[in-house]
Amino acid sequence: MTTLPHLSDRLFITDGGMETTLVFHQGIDLPDFASFDLLRRPGGRQIIEDYFRTYLALAVKNQVGFILESPTWRANPDWGTRLGYSSETLAAANREAIALLQTLRQQYESATTPIVISGCFGPRGDGYSSAIAMTEAEAEHYHRPQMETFQQAGVDMVAALTMTYVQEAIGITRAAQAVGLPVVISFTVETDSRLPSGTTLKDAIAEVDAATDNGPAYYMINCAHPTHFANAFAVDQAWMQRIRGLRANASAKSHAELDESTELDAGNPAELGQQYRELRAQFPHITILGGCCGTDDRHIEAICQACLPLAWAHLSQPALIL
Template sequence: MSRSTPRLPHQTDDIFLTDGGTETWLMYKRGFELQKFSAFHLLNDERSAKALREYYTAFANIAVKLGTSFIFDSLTYRASRDWGALLGYSTEGLAEMNHKCIEFYRECAAEAGLAAENTVLSGCIGPKGDAYRLNKGLTAESAESYHREQIDTFKAAGANIVTALTLSTTAEAIGVAKASAEAGIPSVIAFTIEKDRKLRSGETLKQAIETVDRETSNAPAYYMINCAHPVDFGPALANEDWANRIRGLRANASSVAHGTLCKLGHLDEGDPEELARQYVDIRAAHPKMNVFGGCCGTDYVHVEKTGRALLAAA
């Protein structure tokens, strides 16, 4: 199996690990100031690039130790046109950075000795706007047009899959899925939910997944949940067909609500062992889930504990 065609989560029941809360780790553990909550441009600075290499290589080393696959993700979360422009990037400069991030993942995998068949390069996409505010003017058509640029860049860079994180509307999810299908690269849609166990748009997970699948002819390879805590999304799951489409979890370390969490001014790392146990319980109820990482407040400590707990329970 070549480096360009590793096995992907929807093609096997094996466990895949992925990264944690890159931005919160950089801010609170390494003291970097992130303009527009963006991390990709830090590769241009020697000191911050060194910290990023430490971060991603630590995850890859865990995957090597545990014998799992690893999905490199998240660094390009805000490397799309509008966010890039706010940081002073031209279209060409932004494309160069997206290529640079994918190549950076390759370097970290090689440094850790992660086997090619266990190395998944994911082109991470974030929402066009703020993840926690509804962009009511964004239609599926405009989302498809907007995200196609970054998706085409990922395809050219040799990414294996595209992952859209922290989506809160079906319109944007439909746009990403359609653009990815047109580009010929598998897509993953990760929704985030609120304390009422619904998307910010008011839809339940069931409604959101069934809507996207219906409008895209089941284009997403699978779905995920991110930037929420198991106490919130766990009860939203059900033993129904739509829930079987969810294969991945990237939970926040804390159960505090999004709005409050952003205003704390310090890192809430939660209890890594408790989070690992919660993941094990959810996978026991939903065995098709096989992608596990973290979001805000998590890092490689949380992911290693999760990986060990899942493998012990298998």
């Protein structure tokens, strides 16, 4: 039985910004930033495997856990239709993505590097905007087919990345509950620490938890720079314990600025690693560390170098005898 990240004190890492790495570093054409579409192209499966092997090697080297997040952020009906997929071929692509990860896990998993397979959901609309929003019921119905496909494919958990408003997060959580899968909700925020919908992180988490009986296994923040959510993290409050993971952008630019950029802003890997270290020092319960737009293996390695000494020191502390 796979130990899920939130049920362990072990540090888990993830990959970085898959789409930005493939597009800007490898020159691969990804219409609509849809990595899963590579699975139907000649040599595409190998591209995805090679990408993940770089990060898996880092996890093995540093003796940390790894979350294999499927390249299916765009593999939902709206984006699939834009790319010419039917419901049947879209489901097949989601299954193939999970099968690829299962093969990689067999090759890399060990006692010191546990590997978790996560089925990745993306938003129905734009990951930077909440302009087109669904009701909770609509979101549950919309995402249910992909959820069922992941459940049948044998994922350990699912994660909804770059959620921009509460109702879609609630719908995905309810869909996961209906099929019996642990679910992670990852919100994105603007430079003011609020979701694109204007909701604060604290309120967003409270609303999802209230509507789903604390349904998500944990929450994450992704597709935002640490400076963007620093204000929300300024005071250690009870709701912060629900956030267990970070997948930050390399760049401190706003979403609007990134949308208009024609060149990649890779930021400073060492600086990002130090920012993660400072956050971990304040919130040691945050044990899932990875990257999003603009990050690559250099950033994840810097995060490991900065955070592992802190993690080992924490784990080596003797337990209190009461």
